[in-house]
Amino acid sequence: MLRGQKALVTGANSGIGLATAIALGRAGADVVVNYVSDRDAAEDVVRRIEGFGVRALAYEADVSDEAQVTGMFARMLEEFGTIDILVANAGLQRDAPATEMTLAQWQKVIDVNLTGQFLCAREAAKEFLRRGVVPGVSRSAGKIVCMSSVHQVIPWSGHLNYASSKGGVLMLMETLAQELGPSGIRVNAVAPGAIRTPINRAAWETPEAERDLLKLIPYRRVGDPEDIASAVTVLASDLMDYVVGTTLFVDGGMTLFPGFATGG
Ligand code: BGC
Secondary structure, three states: OOOEEEEOOOOOOOHHHHHHHHHHHHHEEEEEEEEEEOOHHHHHHHHHHHHHOOOOOOOOOOOOOOOHHHHHHHHHHHHOOOEEEEEOOOOOOOOOOHHOOOOOHHHHHHHHHHHHHHHHHHHHHHHHHHOOOOOOOOOOOEEOOOOOOOOOOOOOOHHHHHHHHHHHHHHHHHHHHHHHHHHOOOEEEEEOOOOOOOHHHHHHOOOOHHHHHOOOOOOOOOOOOHHHHHHHHHHHHHHHHEEEEEEEOOOOOOOHHHHHOOOO
């Protein structure tokens, strides 16, 4: 589905990023596996991707650091020649009640989740504009998939920094899609609900926690990283070539106001 395309996935050493990097490799793309910590895990992802007969490269960079991001893109272009798909996935949580949230907690989450997506999207877009459409590779001059969250629309007490960052990702994605669409570049977002990854371990780790969590999910299943990875793969492919500026919610129905199933 993505044969001959070059992809970069940020935060690809664990969770949703890891599953997405592997899914893109399985679909035929060469993949840069970005990570900021745990080199061994990133190298393991590279080996798994190489098992599909495509190329992969692990690259350490903090997406909120401009010089590290430009360095990563320079290396990718040197190594793979170009980029066709950016999955701006790297993200984190630093939870605290609003009145106790430190500026450092606020800033870290905005820096990684929002500024990191801006920096990576800017560098990817420059290369998409330089290269343009390559017939036989993709109908599009380039694809950006922003990893958002159901919390781009669902307010989330105790997670002010995180919800604000994802609300920002929505406008980042839509504004970029509007601005870059005329150049043949597609920008979209995937908004996961509760997915079984390290970021929310406390929410599914015990049977009691999982039971509470399932009340928020009409489909009554906690998502797997592969649920998100397949959505990203299809969205980045030409099967979705006319999809521009859209958020694809992959959340088991979490955004359907499940509290109203009986109330209201
Ligand atoms: C958060 C998770 C949370 C999920 C649903 C995600 O964006 O990172 O911690 O479980 O949203 O609330």
